[in-house]
Amino acid sequence: MGKRYRLREGIIIRRQAMTSGDVIVTMISPDGKWRGIARKGKIVGGNIGRLSLFHDVNLQYYHKENEDLFLITQVTLNGALPNLSDPDIYPFGHFLCELCDKLTVGVHLGEKIYDYLGSGLRGITQHPEPSKVGILFAWKLLSQAGLAPRLSRCVKCGKSYSDHATSEVFSLDVVAGGLQCASCARVERDSSGSVRLNNSTIEELIAIHTQTVRQGLELTLDDLTKHWQILKHYTTYHVAELQSVKAVQALISSQAEAAKKAQAKTAQTKTAQTKTRESN
Numbered sequence: 001m002g003k004r005y006r007l008r009e010g011i012i013i014r015r016q017a018m019t020s021g022d023v024i025v026t027m028i029s030p031d032g033k034w035r036g037i038a039r040k041g042k043i044v045g046g047n048i049g050r051l052s053l054f055h056d057v058n059l060q061y062y063h064k065e066n067e068d069l070f071l072i073t074q075v076t077l078n079g080a081l082p083n084l085s086d087p088d089i090y091p092f093g094h095f096l097c098e099l100c101d102k103l104t105v106g107v108h109l110g111e112k113i114y115d116y117l118g119s120g121l122r123g124i125t126q127h128p129e130p131s132k133v134g135i136l137f138a139w140k141l142l143s144q145a146g147l148a149p150r151l152s153r154c155v156k157c158g159k160s161y162s163d164h165a166t167s168e169v170f171s172l173d174v175v176a177g178g179l180q181c182a183s184c185a186r187v188e189r190d191s192s193g194s195v196r197l198n199n200s201t202i203e204e205l206i207a208i209h210t211q212t213v214r215q216g217l218e219l220t221l222d223d224l225t226k227h228w229q230i231l232k233h234y235t236t237y238h239v240a241e242l243q244s245v246k247a248v249q250a251l252i253s254s255q256a257e258a259a260k261k262a263q264a265k266t267a268q269t270k271t272a273q274t275k276t277r278e279s280n
Protein backbone atom coordinates (compact mmCIF):
# COMPACT_ATOMS: atom_id res chain seq x y z
CA MET A 1 0.00 0.00 0.00
CA GLY A 2 1.32 3.44 -0.88
CA LYS A 3 1.94 6.20 1.60
CA ARG A 4 -1.11 8.18 2.58
CA TYR A 5 -0.18 11.76 3.11
CA ARG A 6 -2.22 13.95 5.36
CA LEU A 7 -2.24 17.63 6.13
CA ARG A 8 -2.39 19.38 9.45
CA GLU A 9 -2.25 22.93 10.73
CA GLY A 10 -1.14 23.98 14.19
CA ILE A 11 1.00 26.04 16.52
CA ILE A 12 4.22 24.48 17.73
CA ILE A 13 4.29 24.44 21.53
CA ARG A 14 7.31 22.20 22.07
CA ARG A 15 10.36 21.33 20.03
CA GLN A 16 12.87 18.67 20.98
CA ALA A 17 16.06 18.44 18.95
CA MET A 18 17.53 14.95 19.14
CA THR A 19 21.26 14.25 19.02
CA SER A 20 20.60 12.44 15.74
CA GLY A 21 19.53 15.74 14.18
CA ASP A 22 15.88 14.68 14.10
CA VAL A 23 13.32 17.06 15.55
CA ILE A 24 10.20 16.08 17.48
CA VAL A 25 7.49 18.70 17.60
CA THR A 26 4.31 18.97 19.64
CA MET A 27 1.55 21.10 18.15
CA ILE A 28 -1.81 22.41 19.22
CA SER A 29 -4.17 22.02 16.27
CA PRO A 30 -7.84 22.99 16.03
CA ASP A 31 -8.68 19.34 16.71
CA GLY A 32 -6.26 18.76 19.55
CA LYS A 33 -2.67 18.05 20.42
CA TRP A 34 -0.45 16.25 17.95
CA ARG A 35 3.13 15.02 17.86
CA GLY A 36 5.35 14.25 14.93
CA ILE A 37 8.96 13.79 13.97
CA ALA A 38 11.00 15.34 11.20
CA ARG A 39 13.95 13.18 10.20
CA LYS A 40 17.19 14.96 9.52
CA GLY A 41 17.60 15.64 5.83
CA LYS A 42 14.21 14.10 4.98
CA ILE A 43 12.09 17.21 4.77
CA VAL A 44 11.30 17.45 1.08
CA GLY A 45 9.46 20.73 1.03
CA GLY A 46 10.68 23.43 3.31
CA ASN A 47 13.30 23.92 5.88
CA ILE A 48 13.42 22.09 9.22
CA GLY A 49 14.06 25.50 10.86
CA ARG A 50 10.41 26.30 10.23
CA LEU A 51 9.60 23.77 12.93
CA SER A 52 10.35 26.28 15.67
CA LEU A 53 8.58 27.10 18.89
CA PHE A 54 5.54 29.42 18.44
CA HIS A 55 5.40 28.93 14.66
CA ASP A 56 2.02 28.49 13.05
CA VAL A 57 2.61 25.85 10.38
CA ASN A 58 1.00 23.60 7.82
CA LEU A 59 2.45 20.10 7.75
CA GLN A 60 2.27 17.21 5.39
CA TYR A 61 2.86 13.89 7.10
CA TYR A 62 2.17 10.20 6.99
CA HIS A 63 2.01 7.37 9.42
CA LYS A 64 4.62 4.69 8.96
CA GLU A 65 3.90 1.23 10.26
CA ASN A 66 5.57 0.37 13.57
CA GLU A 67 6.38 4.02 14.26
CA ASP A 68 4.92 5.82 17.26
CA LEU A 69 5.20 9.24 15.78
CA PHE A 70 3.90 10.66 12.54
CA LEU A 71 6.60 11.41 9.99
CA ILE A 72 6.64 14.99 8.82
CA THR A 73 7.51 15.38 5.15
CA GLN A 74 6.77 19.03 4.41
CA VAL A 75 6.48 22.23 6.38
CA THR A 76 5.07 25.54 5.28
CA LEU A 77 4.88 28.54 7.50
CA ASN A 78 1.51 30.25 8.02
CA GLY A 79 2.93 32.80 10.33
CA ALA A 80 5.85 33.46 12.57
CA LEU A 81 5.85 35.91 15.43
CA PRO A 82 9.49 37.00 15.39
CA ASN A 83 9.13 39.29 18.42
CA LEU A 84 8.41 36.28 20.59
CA SER A 85 12.13 35.59 20.81
CA ASP A 86 12.61 38.99 22.49
CA PRO A 87 13.73 38.26 26.08
CA ASP A 88 11.11 40.71 27.43
CA ILE A 89 8.35 38.73 25.73
CA TYR A 90 9.56 35.15 25.35
CA PRO A 91 8.76 33.97 28.93
CA PHE A 92 5.06 34.85 28.51
CA GLY A 93 4.79 32.95 25.22
CA HIS A 94 6.64 30.01 26.67
CA PHE A 95 4.32 30.00 29.67
CA LEU A 96 1.16 29.89 27.49
CA CYS A 97 2.61 27.05 25.38
CA GLU A 98 3.64 25.03 28.41
CA LEU A 99 0.25 25.59 30.02
CA CYS A 100 -1.49 24.36 26.84
CA ASP A 101 0.77 21.35 26.72
CA LYS A 102 -0.04 20.34 30.30
CA LEU A 103 -3.75 21.11 30.03
CA THR A 104 -4.13 18.82 27.04
CA VAL A 105 -2.53 15.69 28.48
CA GLY A 106 -4.87 12.90 27.41
CA VAL A 107 -7.78 15.23 26.62
CA HIS A 108 -8.99 17.29 23.70
CA LEU A 109 -10.37 20.56 25.00
CA GLY A 110 -11.86 21.87 21.79
CA GLU A 111 -10.89 24.29 19.10
CA LYS A 112 -11.11 27.22 21.51
CA ILE A 113 -7.76 26.21 23.05
CA TYR A 114 -6.08 26.64 19.67
CA ASP A 115 -7.83 30.00 19.17
CA TYR A 116 -6.85 31.28 22.60
CA LEU A 117 -3.25 30.17 22.18
CA GLY A 118 -2.98 31.87 18.78
CA SER A 119 -4.62 35.09 20.00
CA GLY A 120 -2.56 35.03 23.19
CA LEU A 121 0.74 34.70 21.34
CA ARG A 122 -0.21 37.43 18.87
CA GLY A 123 -1.38 39.65 21.73
CA ILE A 124 1.88 39.22 23.59
CA THR A 125 3.85 40.51 20.60
CA GLN A 126 1.49 43.36 19.75
CA HIS A 127 0.19 44.72 23.04
CA PRO A 128 2.27 47.24 25.04
CA GLU A 129 1.70 45.13 28.18
CA PRO A 130 2.67 41.54 27.30
CA SER A 131 2.52 40.51 30.95
CA LYS A 132 -1.14 41.45 31.19
CA VAL A 133 -1.92 39.59 27.97
CA GLY A 134 -0.18 36.53 29.39
CA ILE A 135 -2.28 36.66 32.58
CA LEU A 136 -5.51 37.16 30.68
CA PHE A 137 -5.01 34.28 28.24
CA ALA A 138 -3.66 31.94 30.92
CA TRP A 139 -7.00 32.32 32.74
CA LYS A 140 -8.94 31.90 29.48
CA LEU A 141 -7.09 28.63 28.82
CA LEU A 142 -7.66 27.44 32.40
CA SER A 143 -11.37 28.28 32.14
CA GLN A 144 -11.61 26.41 28.86
CA ALA A 145 -10.19 23.39 30.66
CA GLY A 146 -12.93 23.72 33.31
CA LEU A 147 -10.54 25.09 35.90
CA ALA A 148 -11.88 28.61 36.41
CA PRO A 149 -11.78 29.71 40.06
CA ARG A 150 -15.08 30.45 41.81
CA LEU A 151 -14.99 34.16 42.58
CA SER A 152 -18.52 35.24 43.43
CA ARG A 153 -18.71 33.85 46.97
CA CYS A 154 -16.70 32.17 49.72
CA VAL A 155 -16.17 28.54 48.73
CA LYS A 156 -16.56 27.46 52.38
CA CYS A 157 -19.59 29.30 53.78
CA GLY A 158 -21.14 30.78 50.65
CA LYS A 159 -20.90 34.39 51.81
CA SER A 160 -21.21 36.61 48.75
CA TYR A 161 -18.16 38.62 47.83
CA SER A 162 -20.29 41.60 46.80
CA ASP A 163 -21.79 41.75 50.32
CA HIS A 164 -18.49 41.88 52.18
CA ALA A 165 -17.21 44.89 54.12
CA THR A 166 -14.39 46.65 52.30
CA SER A 167 -12.18 46.20 55.35
CA GLU A 168 -12.53 42.42 55.26
CA VAL A 169 -9.64 40.61 53.62
CA PHE A 170 -10.58 37.75 51.32
CA SER A 171 -8.08 35.25 50.12
CA LEU A 172 -7.94 32.80 47.26
CA ASP A 173 -8.10 29.26 48.53
CA VAL A 174 -6.06 27.61 45.78
CA VAL A 175 -6.86 24.06 46.83
CA ALA A 176 -10.62 24.68 47.01
CA GLY A 177 -10.40 26.70 43.81
CA GLY A 178 -12.10 29.90 44.92
CA LEU A 179 -12.44 32.83 47.27
CA GLN A 180 -12.41 32.38 51.00
CA CYS A 181 -13.81 34.93 53.45
CA ALA A 182 -11.84 36.19 56.47
CA SER A 183 -13.78 34.19 59.07
CA CYS A 184 -13.38 30.92 57.17
CA ALA A 185 -9.68 31.69 56.70
CA ARG A 186 -9.34 32.20 60.49
CA VAL A 187 -10.85 28.79 61.23
CA GLU A 188 -8.44 27.15 58.86
CA ARG A 189 -5.05 27.37 60.54
CA ASP A 190 -3.06 26.07 57.62
CA SER A 191 -2.83 28.99 55.20
CA SER A 192 -0.20 27.46 52.93
CA GLY A 193 -2.81 26.74 50.26
CA SER A 194 -4.20 30.25 50.12
CA VAL A 195 -3.08 33.62 48.79
CA ARG A 196 -4.26 36.79 50.56
CA LEU A 197 -5.68 39.29 48.13
CA ASN A 198 -6.68 42.91 48.36
CA ASN A 199 -10.00 44.07 46.94
CA SER A 200 -8.53 45.53 43.77
CA THR A 201 -6.84 42.24 42.83
CA ILE A 202 -10.07 40.32 43.48
CA GLU A 203 -12.06 42.75 41.36
CA GLU A 204 -9.48 42.47 38.58
CA LEU A 205 -9.72 38.67 38.74
CA ILE A 206 -13.51 38.82 38.60
CA ALA A 207 -13.31 41.16 35.60
CA ILE A 208 -10.88 38.82 33.82
CA HIS A 209 -13.32 35.96 34.28
CA THR A 210 -16.55 37.75 33.44
CA GLN A 211 -15.50 40.05 30.60
CA THR A 212 -14.56 39.37 27.01
CA VAL A 213 -10.92 39.18 25.93
CA ARG A 214 -11.25 42.57 24.28
CA GLN A 215 -12.54 44.15 27.49
CA GLY A 216 -9.90 42.32 29.47
CA LEU A 217 -7.16 43.92 27.41
CA GLU A 218 -8.43 47.33 28.55
CA LEU A 219 -8.18 46.43 32.24
CA THR A 220 -5.57 47.97 34.48
CA LEU A 221 -3.88 45.37 36.64
CA ASP A 222 -2.40 47.07 39.69
CA ASP A 223 -0.09 44.38 40.93
CA LEU A 224 1.33 42.14 38.21
CA THR A 225 3.62 40.38 40.69
CA LYS A 226 0.57 39.33 42.70
CA HIS A 227 -1.28 38.12 39.61
CA TRP A 228 1.64 35.92 38.59
CA GLN A 229 1.98 34.64 42.13
CA ILE A 230 -1.67 33.58 42.00
CA LEU A 231 -1.22 31.92 38.60
CA LYS A 232 1.87 30.10 39.79
CA HIS A 233 0.10 28.64 42.86
CA TYR A 234 -3.06 27.90 40.95
CA THR A 235 -1.42 26.12 38.01
CA THR A 236 0.99 24.22 40.26
CA TYR A 237 -1.91 22.78 42.23
CA HIS A 238 -4.51 22.28 39.48
CA VAL A 239 -2.37 21.57 36.41
CA ALA A 240 1.33 20.90 36.95
CA GLU A 241 4.48 22.63 38.04
CA LEU A 242 5.31 24.79 35.03
CA GLN A 243 9.01 25.34 34.39
CA SER A 244 8.41 28.60 32.51
CA VAL A 245 6.80 30.40 35.45
CA LYS A 246 10.19 31.02 37.10
CA ALA A 247 11.43 32.99 34.09
CA VAL A 248 8.18 34.97 34.07
CA GLN A 249 8.54 35.88 37.73
CA ALA A 250 12.20 36.83 37.31
CA LEU A 251 11.29 39.08 34.39
CA ILE A 252 8.40 40.72 36.27
CA SER A 253 10.55 41.43 39.32
CA SER A 254 13.42 42.86 37.25
CA GLN A 255 10.94 45.09 35.40
CA ALA A 256 9.43 46.24 38.70
CA GLU A 257 12.94 46.94 40.01
CA ALA A 258 13.85 48.94 36.90
CA ALA A 259 10.61 50.94 37.16
CA LYS A 260 11.35 51.72 40.80
CA LYS A 261 14.87 52.91 39.94
CA ALA A 262 13.59 55.07 37.10
CA GLN A 263 11.04 56.60 39.46
CA ALA A 264 13.72 57.31 42.08
CA LYS A 265 15.93 58.90 39.44
CA THR A 266 13.12 61.18 38.25
CA ALA A 267 12.46 62.21 41.83
CA GLN A 268 16.18 62.87 42.34
CA THR A 269 16.41 65.00 39.19
CA LYS A 270 13.37 66.98 40.30
CA THR A 271 14.90 67.65 43.72
CA ALA A 272 18.18 68.70 42.09
CA GLN A 273 16.33 71.03 39.72
CA THR A 274 14.44 72.60 42.60
CA LYS A 275 17.68 73.10 44.52
CA THR A 276 19.37 74.70 41.50
CA ARG A 277 16.44 77.05 41.09
CA GLU A 278 16.51 77.93 44.79
CA SER A 279 20.26 78.67 44.75
CA ASN A 280 19.97 80.87 41.68
Ligand SMILES: [Zn+2]
Pocket (backbone or CB within 6 Å): 154, 155, 156, 157, 158, 159, 180, 181, 182, 183, 184, 185
Ligand atom coordinates in the same frame (compact mmCIF):
# COMPACT_ATOMS: atom_id res chain seq x y z
ZN1 LIG B 1 -16.57 31.92 54.41
